[in-house]
Amino acid sequence: MTQRLDATFGALADPTRRAILARLALGEATVTELAEPFSMSQPAISKHLKVLEQAGLVSRGRDAQRRPCRLEVQPLADASGWLERYREIWEQNFRRLDALLEEMKAAKRKRTTKGKRKS
Amino acid sequence: MLNTGTLKVTTPSDREVMMIRVFDAPRAMVFDAFTKCELLKRWFGPRGWSLALCEGDFKVGGHWRFLLRGPDGQQMGMRGKIREMARPERLVHAESFDDYPGESLVTTTFVEERGKTTVTVLVRYESKEVRDAVVASGMEHGAAETYDRLAEFLESTRSSTTGA
Numbered sequence: 001m002t003q004r005l006d007a008t009f010g011a012l013a014d015p016t017r018r019a020i021l022a023r024l025a026l027g028e029a030t031v032t033e034l035a036e037p038f039s040m041s042q043p044a045i046s047k048h049l050k051v052l053e054q055a056g057l058v059s060r061g062r063d064a065q066r067r068p069c070r071l072e073v074q075p076l077a078d079a080s081g082w083l084e085r086y087r088e089i090w091e092q093n094f095r096r097l098d099a100l101l102e103e104m105k106a107a108k109r110k111r112t113t114k115g116k117r118k119s
Numbered sequence: 120m121l122n123t124g125t126l127k128v129t130t131p132s133d134r135e136v137m138m139i140r141v142f143d144a145p146r147a148m149v150f151d152a153f154t155k156c157e158l159l160k161r162w163f164g165p166r167g168w169s170l171a172l173c174e175g176d177f178k179v180g181g182h183w184r185f186l187l188r189g190p191d192g193q194q195m196g197m198r199g200k201i202r203e204m205a206r207p208e209r210l211v212h213a214e215s216f217d218d219y220p221g222e223s224l225v226t227t228t229f230v231e232e233r234g235k236t237t238v239t240v241l242v243r244y245e246s247k248e249v250r251d252a253v254v255a256s257g258m259e260h261g262a263a264e265t266y267d268r269l270a271e272f273l274e275s276t277r278s279s280t281t282g283a
Contacts, residue, residue: 015195015218018252022219025248071248086136086254087128089165094126094140096162097152101144104152 011055016040017048021057024071028061034069123235133247136254138240146229146236150207153227153238159185168195179204183212199225207231219253221245 011017020034035045049069052058061068127139142149152158156173164170167190175183179201187195196217203211208229215222224243229236244250 012252018218021252022221022249025246025252026221083128083130083136083254087126087138090128090138090140091126093162093164094142095124097149098124098142100152100158100161101142101148104148104158105144 007055008057011051011057014048014051016045017052020045020048020052020069021071024058024069028068028070030066030068131241134244134250136242136244136250138238138242140238142236142238143234144236145207145234146231147207149236149238150210150229153210154204154206175199177201177204216253219249221249223249223253 012021016038019037023029023034023037031042031045031049034049035042038045049058049060053060057072059070059072061070123141123143125141129137129139131137152162154177156175159173160170163185164187168187170185171188171194172184172186175181177183181201183199183201185197187197189195197214198217199212199214201210201212202224203209210225210227210229212225213222214225221244223245226241226243228239230239231237244253
């Protein structure tokens, strides 16, 4: 399971591969169609597709002529507890926000105290 | 009501993610932290990443742009457009990542009770597949983080506020 998760996350660690997945989320496509939006050669795109196939995120159709690529979401769903990981990242963001809000409140208290002393 | 500090994340539908979190601060302050660049830079982004660029017009119809820079020099760009903005209670914006086609719609509401603010963030993606791909790739960025630096930061903040 860990190996599969590593393969999934490794596959997702590249912006071009993520963009390929996002495009496939809208429907299957051939390698030519996938290469189109990138200023990248077909062999380069094929390299990325191989990584995605090995991670089980993309499957290739059997049609010998076209061999369309299709998104397989099961590995993403299987990255079990993905929601938990999402929660962890945002938890960290929000803890930093907690600290910032404490600073802001302290600064506000300081300004209010100064004002009172003057009057 | 949720306890302060507990983050709840749910999937109300197969293309949405919802987060609910309580902050110990008045909502005008929390709203500002979500909509002012100098404050966003202090907390937004996976740890190890910095909000290297934050610019734009945080007002209805305004566009904004973020550039997140990672520990190894990687860059992640985001952009958005403000659809609704009613300080201090509601913010609706469309956002997209440079690496992905399509955009998601984010609705953030701020409700204050007894000096504490409950923030609800609802992110609606174009499809279940896009949601799962974006969220899982976010995991990849966050997976490398440890909690050591967070503990350090909290410690330094605690000592600076008590010092004041």
